[in-house]
Amino acid sequence: MMRAHTDRAYEHQLSQLRSAVLEMAGLVEEQIGHAVTALVDRNDKLAQETIERDHTVNRYDVEIDDLCLKVLALHQPAARDLRLITTALKSTTDLERIGDMAEHIAERAIELAAEPPIKPYIDIPRMADLARDMLRRSLDAFVREDAVMALGVCVSDDEIDRLHDQLFRELLSFMGEDPTTVSRAMRLLFVSKALERVGDHATNIAEMVIFMVKGRSIRHLDRVPRQL
């Protein structure tokens, strides 16, 4: 039997799959951008639009899963292609959650726009830029099957964690000094936490890309429990 991966229909489906994952990632990256812009500009309309657009993200999730199932069922992908497909399957979970984070930030933006600001938003846009950049690079690494690029994403995660910790401490002292800031500081903290989680999701995708490219080697099978 001719190997399935020489099949043109198969190649077409793999390329469709890559495009769909990229489109979904582009969409959630844009959603994060819009949510943070809505926060900074106190723009309720943009925040509302961001919230409403989340269902589009969820449709991609369904469609990519279906596409993966179709490729798996119709062809018998092996080795690296198989890992590409399972990486796509698993990445949609992270991308969908990034979409949820954008919705979450947009909701906080609406609440915060109803009250006077407690501080200028400088760190939040920086965190957002960093998180979006990590996401873009993790997807570039996925498409190019580039483990080194993926590793760079994992390293960047420390920086976003550091910014989150710094903002957390700052907001904690705001709340301690002036109890009237508590609910606003909490909401800002949720935004910061959401951006930190976007970084975590990008890192998860990057780690899966490393696995996809390198196979078992970088994961520690010598430490796997006996029961398995």
Next chain:
Amino acid sequence: MMRAHTDRAYEHQLSQLRSAVLEMAGLVEEQIGHAVTALVDRNDKLAQETIERDHTVNRYDVEIDDLCLKVLALHQPAARDLRLITTALKSTTDLERIGDMAEHIAERAIELAAEPPIKPYIDIPRMADLARDMLRRSLDAFVREDAVMALGVCVSDDEIDRLHDQLFRELLSFMGEDPTTVSRAMRLLFVSKALERVGDHATNIAEMVIFMVKGRSIRHLDRVPRQL
């Protein structure tokens, strides 16, 4: 060619896969239980053990992925079996994050044990019980391929969200009335949020089980974007 699913080795691997997913779920459920017990009993040793055991959870993730790849590569599972395998692949992400939540709660338990309690922990153990129950039921539904049971999990998620919102409001008023409680209230809030996320992860698994059992029908392909 004989259908792969009549193969005994194949059946054995599928049953191995189900067992591994159940074991991983049992482990993270126990981790959540230990973390919350450590918090309530102010037991640093138990908290520390919980944190250290998280690496065992992560090994399951790797091993289940490998098992899925092996089954996909060696056999050509179709339809429902294929959905079983992809559900297992995707569920490990949620299980692994539940493990992270246990670690996160255990870290907060250690911090909180170093200071006087601000309130008796009544809601937190209730939320933990509910979250663990949802997790158990989502996995039962996975093994039994029971969509109705899975749907019940999704319904329970509202209750845990309600408890989280209630505790959130309560802690907010603590912080507003007495700024010295801010850092402790924040840590408790993180614990509550972590348990709420455990509920979300159980719900994700349950939703995937519904898809696994019912196929495309319950997801809304009529609303899929044109580009796909």
